[in-house]
Amino acid sequence: MAREETKTITSIGGQALIEGIMMRGPRKTSVAVRLPDGSISNEYMDAHYIREKYKIFRLPLLRGVAGLIDSMSIGYKALMYSAEKAGMEEEEGEPGKFEQWVDRVFGDKFMSALMVLATVVGVAVAILLFFVLPTWICNLLSIPLPAVGSGWLRAIIEGIMRIGIFLAYIVLCSQMKDMRRVFEYHGAEHKTIFCYENEEELTVENVRKHSRFHPRCGTSFMILMLLVGIIIGFFIPFTNPFLRTAVKILCLPIAVAVGFELIKLCGKYDNIVTRAIAAPGLWMQRITTKEPEDGMIEVAIEALKAVIPENGEDKIVR
Numbered sequence: 219m220a221r222e223e224t225k226t227i228t229s230i231g232g233q234a235l236i237e238g239i240m241m242r243g244p245r246k247t248s249v250a251v252r253l254p255d256g257s258i259s260n261e262y263m264d265a266h267y268i269r270e271k272y273k274i275f276r277l278p279l280l281r282g283v284a285g286l287i288d289s290m291s292i293g294y295k296a297l298m299y300s301a302e303k304a305g306m307e308e309e310e311g312e313p314g315k316f317e318q319w320v321d322r323v324f325g326d327k328f329m330s331a332l333m334v335l336a337t338v339v340g341v342a343v344a345i346l347l348f349f350v351l352p353t354w355i356c357n358l359l360s361i362p363l364p365a366v367g368s369g370w371l372r373a374i375i376e377g378i379m380r381i382g383i384f385l386a387y388i389v390l391c392s393q394m395k396d397m398r399r400v401f402e403y404h405g406a407e408h409k410t411i412f413c414y415e416n417e418e419e420l421t422v423e424n425v426r427k428h429s430r431f432h433p434r435c436g437t438s439f440m441i442l443m444l445l446v447g448i449i450i451g452f453f454i455p456f457t458n459p460f461l462r463t464a465v466k467i468l469c470l471p472i473a474v475a476v477g478f479e480l481i482k483l484c485g486k487y488d489n490i491v492t493r494a495i496a497a498p499g500l501w502m503q504r505i506t507t508k509e510p511e512d513g514m515i516e517v518a519i520e521a522l523k524a525v526i527p528e529n530g531e532d533k534i535v536r
Contacts, residue, residue, distance in 0.1 A: 233407070234400050234403040237517075238521075240300075242289075248524035249296045250518070250520040251299070251303040260521065261299070269284045279479065282474050285478055345467070348380050352375070356375055373454075380444055388506060389505060403517070409425045409426065409429070421519075422519070430509060431503045433500065437503050438484075438502070441498045441499045442477040450473060
């Protein structure tokens with residue numbers, strides 16, 4: 219059955235940052251960060267959503283691809299902003315000889331080039347781990363076990379390996395002190411969104427009692443993409459690791475689009491089917507969200523308040 223008519227933030231998303239939270243509304247994007255002096259900095263990000271510029275990207279399936287591009291673009295800017303604000307307590311000392319040489323030779327272009335290089339390396343590593351490696355391992359297994367080389371079994375084994383790699387990565391990240399705080403902010407974001415959806419006053423006390431597991435979450439979206447990728451793999455006949463990887467990368471927009479629509483479906487309806495779809499992502503959120511401190515909830519409240527539309531366009535009749 220459809221959920222009851224209520225305020226909804228289907229059009230408002232959040233993202234945990236370094237000592238802060240980004241909230242995206244229908245028209246505005248706000249980044250709230252806890253500063254070293256204990257105060258909260260809340261600023262609007264310059265956001266030009268693809269779905270707002272081009273109406274075609276509001277259509278089902280296409281809106282998922284546009285949403286991912288928007289999230290990556292705005293999320294990167296918000297992450298850099300939060301890192302800068304959260305690191306204000308670092309004392310500024312005299313730069314070393316290497317820093318002076320870099321500044322003299324490369325100037326301001328060095329950091330930009332470094333970020334581009336880091337992004338390229340990160341994407342390359344992700345492709346090797348999530349696409350090339352599983353296919354290569356399946357090829358090795360198919361020598362003693364020919365059945366592994368068959369279409370449906372290969373797709374399932376490759377999919378399980380990708381999910382295993384993703385799970386291992388998330389677990390390792392959760393052991394880092396800084397990442398644990400990010401996961402706590404992630405929990406604060408979800409609790410605050412739940413409080414708003416239930417039309418309760420946004421106070422620390424009201425937010426604290428809500429669940430940190432939300433069906434419309436980036437973690438759930440990633441898991442759904444990986445699961446959809448298994449189904450897509452059924453229809454890719456190639457066994458060459460690089461050719462199979464190339465086809466899978468070309469099919470990524472399909473996985474993104476379907477995953478996005480499934481997430482929206484889970485937010486709109488509450489029944490046995492949608493609960494089954496949301497279950498893997500909700501389970502993964504036990505790792506990617508942690509119970510937040512009250513101070514983190516305060517940051518989430520400030521971020522959300524800044525993007526709540528005054529004209530009620532976030533109220534959707536289902």
